[in-house]
Amino acid sequence: MSAKKVFDTKVLDDENSDSGFLSGPISEQLSEDFDSREHTEPTEPTNKSDKNTISENTDLDSGLDLCLSECLSNVNLGDTPTAQAPIIVIEPERTQDIPPLAILFQQDDDGDTQLHIAAVHGCEKSVGTLIRVCPETAWLDVPNNYGHTPLHLAVLSGHAVVTRMLVRAGASLGIRDRTGGTPLHIAVERNNLECLQALLARVPEHPPRKLATVLDQKNYRGQACVHVAAISGHLETLQMLLYYGADINVTENLAGRTALHMAAQRGDVRLVKHLLERCRGVTRDALDYAGRTPRKLAKRSGAARMLANLLGDDDDDSDTDDDIYDSDGEVESLFEKLRLTQNPINVA
Known part of the structure; x- marks a missing residue:
C-alpha cells in the first residue's frame, strides 16, 4: 500500500481538523523537511508504521513542540476523547466591603454622619428612618470633630421633637463635647425647657433611669x-x-x-x-x-x-x-x- 493511500484512509486531502493543527500528512511533511535540512540525502522510513511517528532526535527551531506533534499524529478523529476537560471556575464579583447601612453612617470631613445633618436641620422623617435602620445603638452616639453627637446638635438647634426621638431610640445623655458639655448642659445654658423636658422625661419603652449621675456631671x-x-x-x-x-x-x-x-x-x-x-x-x-x-x-x-x-x-x-x-x-x-x-x- 502506498503512502498516499495510507493517508487517504485517515484524513482527506482537502479537509482540516478542527483542532487548529493540520493532522496526518502535514506532520509527515514537516518531519521530512526538517530531516532534509540536517542530512544531505533524505531518509525514508523503514516501515509503514514509522510514517506516522516523528523521530525523537529531530531538533526544530520553528517553535513547534515535537511531543505535541507526535501526540497529534496519533489522534484518530473518530475516537471520543477520554481525558476530562479542565473545569474553569469563575469567581463571583466581590461585593463592596462596606455594607449599605454603614454608608449611611459614614463620617464626612467634619465627622458628621447623615444623622448629624438630619438632626441639626430638624428633619424628623429622615431622623426616624435612620433610627429604624440603625443596626446598633452605639451608632447614634458617634461624635463629630467637635465632639457633638446628633443629640447635641438637636439640642443646639432647639429641635425638641428630634431630641425626644433620639432619646427614645437610646441616645446617651452623658457624652461630652470638646468643651465637656453634655446635651443637658447645652439645654440649660440656652434655657430651652422643651429640649430639657425631652431629655429628662421618662421613656416608657425603657426601664426607669437614674438621672442623678448625668444631672450632676460636670x-x-x-x-x-x-x-x-x-x-x-x-x-x-x-x-x-x-x-x-x-x-x-x-x-x-x-x-x-x-x-x-x-x-x-x-x-x-x-x-x-x-x-x-x-x-x-x-x-x-x-x-x-x-x-x-x-x-x-x-x-x-x-x-x-x-x-x-x-x-x-x-x-x-x-x-x-x-x-x-x-x-x-x-x-x-x-x-x-x-x-x-x-x-x-x-x-x-
Whole structure:
C-alpha cells in the first residue's frame, strides 16, 4: 500500500481538523523537511508504521513542540476523547466591603454622619428612618470633630421633637463635647425647657433611669447643670433640674461654690429667695474653697441688704483679705487660657 493511500484512509486531502493543527500528512511533511535540512540525502522510513511517528532526535527551531506533534499524529478523529476537560471556575464579583447601612453612617470631613445633618436641620422623617435602620445603638452616639453627637446638635438647634426621638431610640445623655458639655448642659445654658423636658422625661419603652449621675456631671469648667442655671439666672430651668433629682448643694470644681453662692454673688434676689424658701436641704452656710459663705459673697452685690436679710446673720461680718481678694476672676482667666490651647482638661 502506498503512502498516499495510507493517508487517504485517515484524513482527506482537502479537509482540516478542527483542532487548529493540520493532522496526518502535514506532520509527515514537516518531519521530512526538517530531516532534509540536517542530512544531505533524505531518509525514508523503514516501515509503514514509522510514517506516522516523528523521530525523537529531530531538533526544530520553528517553535513547534515535537511531543505535541507526535501526540497529534496519533489522534484518530473518530475516537471520543477520554481525558476530562479542565473545569474553569469563575469567581463571583466581590461585593463592596462596606455594607449599605454603614454608608449611611459614614463620617464626612467634619465627622458628621447623615444623622448629624438630619438632626441639626430638624428633619424628623429622615431622623426616624435612620433610627429604624440603625443596626446598633452605639451608632447614634458617634461624635463629630467637635465632639457633638446628633443629640447635641438637636439640642443646639432647639429641635425638641428630634431630641425626644433620639432619646427614645437610646441616645446617651452623658457624652461630652470638646468643651465637656453634655446635651443637658447645652439645654440649660440656652434655657430651652422643651429640649430639657425631652431629655429628662421618662421613656416608657425603657426601664426607669437614674438621672442623678448625668444631672450632676460636670463640664470642663467643673460646673454641673445647676451651676450653669444659677450663673445665668434661669429659675424655671433650675426648678426642672431639681424636680428630676439634681443635687442643689453640689460644688463646682474651680472655686468650690454651690448654686446659692453663685446666685448670691450675682445679686439675684429672686433666685436666692426661691432656693431658700422653696428648695429643701439647701445649705445656707456652705463654704467655698476660700472659706466664704453665700452671705459674704452677697456683700459685693448690688442687693447686699436684701440678700443679707434673706441669708441671715453671719458669724464673721468683718471684711478680711479673703473677701477683698477676688480669686474667681483669676480662676476664670486661667481657664480661658487653657481653653484657647484647645487641650481641654477634665476637671470633673
